[in-house]
Amino acid sequence: MKKITIAKGDGIGPEIMDAVLDIFHAAQVPLEYETIEIGEKVYLNGHASGISSSSWDSILNNKILLKAPITTPQGGGYKSLNVTMRKALGLFANIRPTQSYFPFVASNFPKMNVVIVRENEEDLYAGIEHQQTDEVVQCLKLISRPGSEKIIRYAFEYAKKYGRKKVTCFSKDNIMKQTDGLFHQIFKEIAAEYPEIQSNHMIIDIGAARLAAKPESFDVIVTSNLYGDIVSDIAAEVAGSVGLAGSVNIGTSCAMFEAIHGSAPDIAGQDKANPSGLLQAAIAMLFHLGLADEASKIQNAWLKTIEDGIHTPDIYNEATSKQLVGTKGFAQAIIANLGQNPTQLQPITPPKDAVISIPITTPKKPKVKSLVGVDIFVHQANRNADTLALQLQQATHEAGIQLKMITNRGVKVWPNGLEETFCTDHWRCRFEWTSQSNGNYQEVVSLLQTLYSNQIDVIKTENLYAFDGVPMYSMGQGQ
Structure with a gap:
């Protein structure tokens, strides 16, 4: 039985994590859990990064972290734990699926179903900045061939495993001809290896505008770090369902799964939080671990619950919702629907092989x-x-x-x-x-x-x- 590390986090974190674990227990998911403490308490106890050495040991031993939202204290030079983990664990790929669940959840784009695959380690997020004159500050943009190859190949492998038809690359190589030009060139090279999958390229500005206006025209988008950060939030906002989206961070040996929303301390302990974002991340974790049957079973039960109009306050709408429930009630409704499929929303079937692996990048022959x-x-x-x-x-x-x-x-x-x-x-x-x-x-x-x-x-x-x-x-x- 596989052991994973879980972190219940801050604010609403413990409530939504307990809801997810209740669902997993009812679905008989074959996992063991090792709980670590991260976040606000750890920061305030003197760990500037928000995580202790023993917690690092747990993650490194188990290789998988399911993380609820945390709170970073204001001021005091506290560093973002999310950024620290992504870089320290080599989590090169960030994957954010964003889907419309219309008509059961309000959305202006009922056919939206797009996955953003974002490079997670380099670009301007390398954080190399200098001020060397009175008037100018500079930031170094780093795009590497190995980093670009890994994320672009992952995007095509994701499309292949999950039956996606098209991968679109976003860059700004009409201006940044060396950095973004390299990313686009590698995209063309790797796309040629997947002739069964459509591929195209768009300049980031028009691509982002098109995503906001016609998101149904995209399937999988792959892009560099900063652009990916921006367009993934655009996609979530356009779908109108930030609370329903999970985030996946994949590395060559470790992986981290989390909701995209924050710790929402204003509603903590009130049984109001929607556990869906963390549940979606946890379902993606099951696919990553090869537990596709369990993942599909839980996902279809969740879709059935959304379709039944059993909704938490954040998505409750008098026109489409039928029952207002809290965190615990929503989890119990999903448990009651285990083994059932939605009738209007599209149910999912387990892919034959949901585990994505990419070859180790080999250096190209050095040029003169x-x-x-x-x-x-x-x-x-x-x-x-x-x-x-x-x-x-x-x-x-x-x-x-x-x-x-x-x-x-x-x-x-x-x-x-x-x-x-x-x-x-x-x-x-x-x-x-x-x-x-x-x-x-x-x-x-x-x-x-x-x-x-x-x-x-x-x-x-x-x-x-x-x-x-x-x-x-x-x-x-x-x-």
Whole structure:
């Protein structure tokens, strides 16, 4: 019998977790439970991350965590436990199914049934930020080939296992041609391996607009971390059923399952909370563990309960609901419906193999990498690009490297910049090798020494490389 770790959390967490466990017990789910304490009490007892070392041991031993919502205390530098767990446990994929249960739950989109598959570890959420001048703060966007391959392949495997017909990629590669361009390119590569599944790509802005206006046109959406965070909340809001949605976080060895809503302390202990979000996450956990029959049995009983109009206060509607119940009453109604199927909502049947596994990512053959120049970032309060260019040229006139371009906030301002372009104190100065120079790191070091000796405030450098002869760095806007 498989043992999993459970965390009852804060606020309504204990109530909804008890409801889920009551349903599991009645459905004879073959699991054992090891309970850990995480959240507000642990934070206030001196653990800044909200989790103790013994709780980490339980999760690492059992590999599966079913987690109710927690409360993070305000102020005091407390860190988000969700983010900590996702990164520490290598939970690279976040999966959020969002479905309409019209007409039993109010929705403007009765045919909506979309799954958001979100990369969970990198992108801007790497959290690498710096302030190096008075006026500009920067954040580093990281997109890796291994990270993109894992999440995109997972999306196609999910579609394959669960009978989904189409996978759509969201990116912004018309602007971020290197980072989002890599994500889109890998999507095309992997899509070619699944000819039986339709695939298409959309720019994130129009894709998000289309999701809000015509969600029924999507099936599975795969995207990077920030975009996925935004569009999954759009999907939940559009469906009108935030309290009915579960969230799945998958890694190569561990997995975490949770509701997408918070701990709702204002209704804690009042038997008003809807346990559906946590139950949906728990059902996804059963599929992940290969317990598809039990998962389908509970899911169909839940659908039958929704269809019967037995509703908690958050979804109760006098026009469509028949009975108002609390947390315990809703769980008991599901238990009474075990073994039954809905008649109007679509029942689910157990897939032959619901367990998704993806191959270990193998590194590609390294390309020939050559250093072709360097971007040097300068803090300069004087907002005149021509003055800065003259200063840089005078300092480097004998070097084997040449100033080619200056940008400000990405816009080319030298040579031939426009007076109308507003500039801050943060300048990118691009140097490339002259024809007489072979290009090496010593040239960069010498250049930096020269600039420092001329009192030029260098705040950062980025080496410019070509891979197999192809320049792999962005042009200046207007270049």
